Structures are given as structure tokens and as C-alpha cells.
Amino acid sequence: MTDNKIGAYDLVAEPFHVDFTGRLTLGVLGNHLLNCAGFHATERGFGMAHINEENCTWVLSRLVIEMEDMPREYDKFRVETWVENVYRLFTDRDFAILAADGRVLGCARSVWAMIGMNTRRPVDLTSMHGGGINDYICDRPCPIDKPGRIKVAATEPAAVIQAKYSDIDVNGHVNSIRYIEHILDLFPLEMFRDRRIARFEMAYVAESYYGDELSIFLEKCGEAEDYNAEIRKNGGETVCRARVVFRENPE
């Protein structure tokens, strides 16, 4: 019963998708997770192409990734994904990332809303397709904490960048994954040599567009290598907030 509610997708860590330590980058992993979400939803009639025909679109609201280890260059790995909850305005989709031998490398949580493409207003998910989306709710637990609340008080940006051609996706917005890459690019290379990203949490607040000036604010929380970040556009509106938790690398 539970099994056919879980989508499983086999992937490989390609040479240009790993960082200088030979580990899959978090941005590429995030991209794979969103693709797998798309495959799973499409197979169930709730994919982007399908709901676009009904003048609706999915909007990613939260993404949390916790990894014990990352696939290395050429490693095969598997992404499993399932729907944990469907509420009126949001749905929770979870992920597990498994090594070829079945070992769990990490897990992820995502929160999505559906909006009308023209109205830009939320759609009641529980009534979509006569409530059909509820049939896909799966009781498999996801053993990582739900997204928390992120507050950033910093007033001086750590970096200011302009959204460029390569940042923009098919919707004309800055790609959700690019924000992750821009935030990670604030850290010195040694951080990725000596440590690994144990948890990355992202709250997507507003869209940004080509030419927007993106100011990235970063602040360290306490003694541990635990950081909060916020991206604001054109000197004002918050685009997204993130939390990055690094842990010492065992090797």
C-alpha cells in the first residue's frame, strides 16, 4: 500500500556535478530533488504541465536538506519521494537519498503551495481533482526536523550580486537552486574542505527577476558553524531566508 505511493528514481553523481572534494554539490542535489518531485507528481496527474493546463502552478515554499554523507563522483544513488500531508493551502513532500547499497545518506522535506497562474492566489489543494491528491498521502515518516523560523538581523550585506541570464529559469524568475549556490559561495573554500553541510534550510518568500540587485546578508549563530542568511532584492523586499549548519568532516 505504502510502496506504490513512493516514487524511486536512480541517479548518478556526474563529474561536473561534484565539488572540489569530489562530493555532489548541494545545489545539484536540490535540483535532483525538485526533478524527482516533478516526476512523482506527473505520474499522479499533479505535475507542472498538467496543472498548468488548469491555470495553476506549484510554488516551492520551503526546502530542508539534511545529509549524513554525499554521493561521490560516479556514485549511483537513489532519491525516494512521497507526499506526507496535504493541507488546504500547503502540501508536505518528503525525500530520502540512498546510496547504491541502500544506506540512507540523508533526507529532505519540502513544502509547496499551488497558486492560480493568473490570479496568483492560493488554490485549495484538498478540493483539486475532487480531493484526489489525498489518495497519495503516505505514512512513511521523515526523520528530520521540520523547517524552523529564520531571522537575520545583519544590516551589512556579505555580497551584492545582480541576477543574470544564467540565474533565470523558464518561469522568468531566479531559479530556486541558484539562491542556494549564491549563499554557499559566501563561504571560504576551507569550510567545504574541513566540514560538510549537515543541514540546509530555505524559506522562499518572494520571486526575484533578471537585473534585480540581490544583497545577501549572513550571520553566524552562536559558537557552532551555524549560519543564517537572507537575500533581499533592490535594497528592500526579502526574497528568501536560509540556515546552513556545517559539521566537522570525519575524514
Place this chain on the structure above:
Amino acid sequence: MTDNKIGAYDLVAEPFHVDFTGRLTLGVLGNHLLNCAGFHATERGFGMAHINEENCTWVLSRLVIEMEDMPREYDKFRVETWVENVYRLFTDRDFAILAADGRVLGCARSVWAMIGMNTRRPVDLTSMHGGGINDYICDRPCPIDKPGRIKVAATEPAAVIQAKYSDIDVNGHVNSIRYIEHILDLFPLEMFRDRRIARFEMAYVAESYYGDELSIFLEKCGEAEDYNAEIRKNGGETVCRARVVFRENPE
């Protein structure tokens, strides 16, 4: 005879791999070409992992991509690749990019050298594995011009960037494909809306590293939307030179 000298790899244009026009980005296509080169070489005992064991490594010297059209989001497409020539110090590898219906979307050429990992000096390709590499030479023609000579006289950079974590690949260098993305990011968005990249040519001259300051010089050649670009590091040494030819978009 010719057929088994040609590697064929089936791919899909993923949602986050297309630009705002819904077309596969040139950077992602370039990445696929290099991966397919890797698969083809690996299947013949000349892959990176194999030759690394012999303390050698492949170095990409030239990459030329000419496209009539690009795969759109979710399109299946195929990359075919074969070895055109093997010289003492260089080998020419060609590519064809085909739509699902077999239509040729474009072609590409690449030139590679092999160097000793410790000596950093070129290896005689014709004598590798007792001349075995010559067995893979294929007489299939590649209908696009060979790479030309690119000269850039500009003295004022169009952009200055610093090589960041996300730019660096497993070899510790700035990723070959990232240079393409950084050069394309110099153009306004309208360029990609009204035109398509008909030809992109890259000459890789030297490696750059984390923290290097990369100055990108750009100059228009004549009346057409034909540009030359050069990236120099830390105010001096040339890292790569590129030529980008845009053509009016029929649609």
C-alpha cells in the same frame, strides 16, 4: 564498422536546465557533451579514471558548438560522439546532437591533449596502449568549421568576478563550462529572447583557481552579432578565449 565507433547517449532537457525561453542552456549542453565524451572514452579504456591510474589526465583544449535549434524543456535528445583524428599531441572528438525524431539539432568539435599528472607535460597519444587509440578513429564527417583563431584587443573588462566555491570542479580548477556561463552572463536578456547562439567557440589556454580575479573582456566583431571574449586572471595571464555568434531567432 563505423557504427560501433560511435557512442550514442540519450538525454532529456530537465526543467532546471533550460533558460527563460524554455531552451536547454549552452552550458548544460556543453556539460552533457563532456560527460558523453567521458562515457565513450571509458567504454574504450581511455576514460579519466583509467588513464589517471597511468598518471595521465585529459585536458580540454578547444570546444566548438554549432546549433540550429536547442532541445526544449522535457524534450528527449541524443548525443552521438566519435574520435575523428588522433595526432601525437592532440585528438579531435566530434559530436552530433539529435532530436528524438532524428533531426540534427547541431554538432560540436573538441580538441583534447593528454598530460602527465605529475610532469604536466604532453603525452604522445599515438603510443598510448600500444597505439590502441588509433583503432577508434572514425571517418564520419563533422559538418562544422574547425576552431579558428580568436584575438581580443579590448583593454577594459566588461566584468570582473572572483572564482567562487561553485566554480571549482573536482580537479580544483574553475570548471570549463563555468567560463561559458560567465561569458554568456555578459549579454542582456533580450539577446537570448530575440536571437539564438548559432556558434560558440572556446579555446582553453590556462587553468584558474579559487579566489582568482577573472576579468572578462568582450568585443563585437563587425556589424553582425558576433563577439569575441577573453578571460584573464589576476590582471595578466589569459585563461580562455571565446567567440559567440548570435543569429536571429526564426520564431
